[in-house]
Amino acid sequence: MQITRFTDLGLRVLMYLCIGERSEPVTITEIATRFDVSRHHLVKVVHRLGQLKWIVTTRGKGGGLALARPPADYRLGDIVRALEDGGALIDCSAPPCALRRDCNVKSALDGALAAFYAKLNESSLSDVVRRQTAASIVELHRLGGHA
Numbered sequence: 001m002q003i004t005r006f007t008d009l010g011l012r013v014l015m016y017l018c019i020g021e022r023s024e025p026v027t028i029t030e031i032a033t034r035f036d037v038s039r040h041h042l043v044k045v046v047h048r049l050g051q052l053k054w055i056v057t058t059r060g061k062g063g064g065l066a067l068a069r070p071p072a073d074y075r076l077g078d079i080v081r082a083l084e085d086g087g088a089l090i091d092c093s094a095p096p097c098a099l100r101r102d103c104n105v106k107s108a109l110d111g112a113l114a115a116f117y118a119k120l121n122e123s124s125l126s127d128v129v130r131r132q133t134a135a136s137i138v139e140l141h142r143l144g145g146h147a
Helices: 005-018 028-035 039-051 076-083 105-120 132-143
Strands: 055-058 064-067
Touching (some): 005 039, 005 076, 028 039, 039 055, 076 105
Antiparallel strands (some): 055 064
16 A cells, blocks of 8 residues: 555654644745745645644734644544545446456455554554654754744
């Protein structure tokens, strides 16, 4: 299983928003600069996170991004599943597979994917931004609070 760049950026945004007392709101431009990613692509990610009601976005002067709930409320498996659109690992119908009726590969992969999400759900955002990760994010904030 390999997550998409979209999901990777979604996780980074959520993690970045977990840390720190700030005097100014977090902006898309700031996050794009800190992670050296395309602002255009990040706008799409932030839009999706807003649709999922995981972040709150405020427009205009003084606007920015914030988590909608405490970091402990976000389960990693739920995040990855939603950002990856919860699709199956294999689609036996497109193109139609001649082995489809007698094959057990799909059920094995579906079971593995379910186990993958269940394992990820053992951790929350607050779990993954502890210690070194938190220190790294604080350092990113410190490097440019006025992006």
